Amino acid sequence: MDVTVAITGMNARPDNPGPGVAVARCLKDSDKFTGRIVGLGYDALDPGLYLNEYCDAAYLLPYPSAGDEAFITSLREIHEQEHIDVIIPCLDAELPGMVRLTPLFDELGIKYLLPTPEQLRLRNKDRLVELAEHAGIHCPEIKATTDAGFFYRCQHEGWKYPLVVKGLFYGAHIVDNADQAAEAFRDIAAQWGYPVLVQRLVEGEEYNLTAVCDGKGEMLGEVMMKKMAVTDKGKAWSGVSIFDQKLRDASAALIKSINWRGPLEVEVMRDTHGDYQLIEINPRFPAWIYLSEGVDRNLPLILLQTIFGKQVEDLPDPRPGVLFIRYAAERIVPQSEFEAVIMHGGQRLT
Amino acid sequence: MQDESGSVLPSSQSLHRLAISESGFIFDPTSGHHFTVNETGLDILRHLQTAHSPAELVALLQREYSASEKEIERDVLEFAAMLRKFIGD
Numbered sequence: 001m002d003v004t005v006a007i008t009g010m011n012a013r014p015d016n017p018g019p020g021v022a023v024a025r026c027l028k029d030s031d032k033f034t035g036r037i038v039g040l041g042y043d044a045l046d047p048g049l050y051l052n053e054y055c056d057a058a059y060l061l062p063y064p065s066a067g068d069e070a071f072i073t074s075l076r077e078i079h080e081q082e083h084i085d086v087i088i089p090c091l092d093a094e095l096p097g098m099v100r101l102t103p104l105f106d107e108l109g110i111k112y113l114l115p116t117p118e119q120l121r122l123r124n125k126d127r128l129v130e131l132a133e134h135a136g137i138h139c140p141e142i143k144a145t146t147d148a149g150f151f152y153r154c155q156h157e158g159w160k161y162p163l164v165v166k167g168l169f170y171g172a173h174i175v176d177n178a179d180q181a182a183e184a185f186r187d188i189a190a191q192w193g194y195p196v197l198v199q200r201l202v203e204g205e206e207y208n209l210t211a212v213c214d215g216k217g218e219m220l221g222e223v224m225m226k227k228m229a230v231t232d233k234g235k236a237w238s239g240v241s242i243f244d245q246k247l248r249d250a251s252a253a254l255i256k257s258i259n260w261r262g263p264l265e266v267e268v269m270r271d272t273h274g275d276y277q278l279i280e281i282n283p284r285f286p287a288w289i290y291l292s293e294g295v296d297r298n299l300p301l302i303l304l305q306t307i308f309g310k311q312v313e314d315l316p317d318p319r320p321g322v323l324f325i326r327y328a329a330e331r332i333v334p335q336s337e338f339e340a341v342i343m344h345g346g347q348r349l350t
Numbered sequence: 351m352q353d354e355s356g357s358v359l360p361s362s363q364s365l366h367r368l369a370i371s372e373s374g375f376i377f378d379p380t381s382g383h384h385f386t387v388n389e390t391g392l393d394i395l396r397h398l399q400t401a402h403s404p405a406e407l408v409a410l411l412q413r414e415y416s417a418s419e420k421e422i423e424r425d426v427l428e429f430a431a432m433l434r435k436f437i438g439d
Binding site (some may be wrong): 207243 | 369377379380381382383384438
């Protein structure tokens with residue numbers, strides 16, 4: 001496929017990596033992809049902006065908080081330079097804006113596979129219980145709160161510690177008492193705003209599934225993984241591919257219930273009874289997406305094939321037992337490249 | 351010892367899904383769990399995949415190991431309990 005693909009989320013930080021670099025790597029590793037990758041980041045220190053083995057060009061975008069106008073101006077300028085054919089947003093926080101701006105993508109001739117605003121709302125963390133119920137899956141109770149005082153009286157309302165305090169988009173802290181909870185509440189509210197979410201803690205092991213969904217209720221090329229090691233922020237540092245029909249069926253039911261369109265990640269805990277409990281649905285590829293290439297189910301490529309209406313070839317059976325182990329490495333960046341990002345907001349890398 | 355429908359041995363479905371390597375590395379493709387067994391454990395696991403009952407398993411092992419029926423039965427029970435824990439049966 002000889003197309004130019006813009007990919008966001010180039011913040012491949014060791015402890016909490018954005019998925020963009022891994023998505024680009026999947027495409028670059030495929031012999032079916034002969035196009036160009038334009039990496040889009042939000043910070044001059046996003047590593048992906050300097051990785052010319054994965055990105056042919058890299059640019060900075062204004063943060064979503066700068067508003068749609070700033071984003072539109074920036075994207076138009078980048079598009080003039082790079083003639084983007086497809087955009088793959090990879091960060092939770094930018095998804096609502098990206099979905100809102102699909103008329104702009106249409107106007108510019110940029111293709112995408114994104115959920116509708118309603119689909120996006122349905123998988124919001126504060127509506128997860130409702131969605132899970134509809135799909136027949138267990139889900140720990142979630143409550144939205146704007147008041148730190150809740151954590152000092154919650155035990156009288158049946159909420160027992162430890163609990164999970166979460167942001168609407170990012171951040172999750174396991175807290176053992178009211179003081180810890182109030183601190184986590186303030187931390188998350190300062191970073192991600194209100195409401196802050198409280199979720200009952202499920203003891204068990206974490207499993208994730210990622211797939212591309214066609215918007216008609218079908219999921220394509222699902223890949224499942226068990227986390228084997230996590231960073232301080234709970235992000236997978238190592239994982240192993242698995243295949244569990246029960247997890248597949250539960251995820252398929254979720255996707256069917258909202259006709260999800262685009263990539264997604266389903267996060268579940270397998271509790272001590274062996275039942276899956278839905279923890280989150282992320283509206284984008286996960287940072288561990290390169291495992292999909294590792295098991296011969298290159299999901300970013302499947303996404304492009306779906307976007308261009310190409311027949312997705314018969315995929316090999318899932319290959320359980322394939323590991324990924326993430327590692328941190330230093331990229332040496334000449335001053336001229338750093339300068340180009342700082343002064344001009346980006347550069348051609350190849 | 352209970353029969354296969356009891357709770358002594360892992361279910362035949364769980365046992366058959368295990369990927370068993372000659373080295374003694376065992377991987378459960380459904381749960382992603384892995385563990386290692388020694389040569390005797392490997393032998394028991396292989397027999398577990400074909401034996402229809404605990405009694406049949408003990409009989410099979412008795413032909414290979416010079417130990418009393420009671421000793422073999424005790425080892426099998428212990429091993430099966432560990433196995434059930436590992437594969438989450």
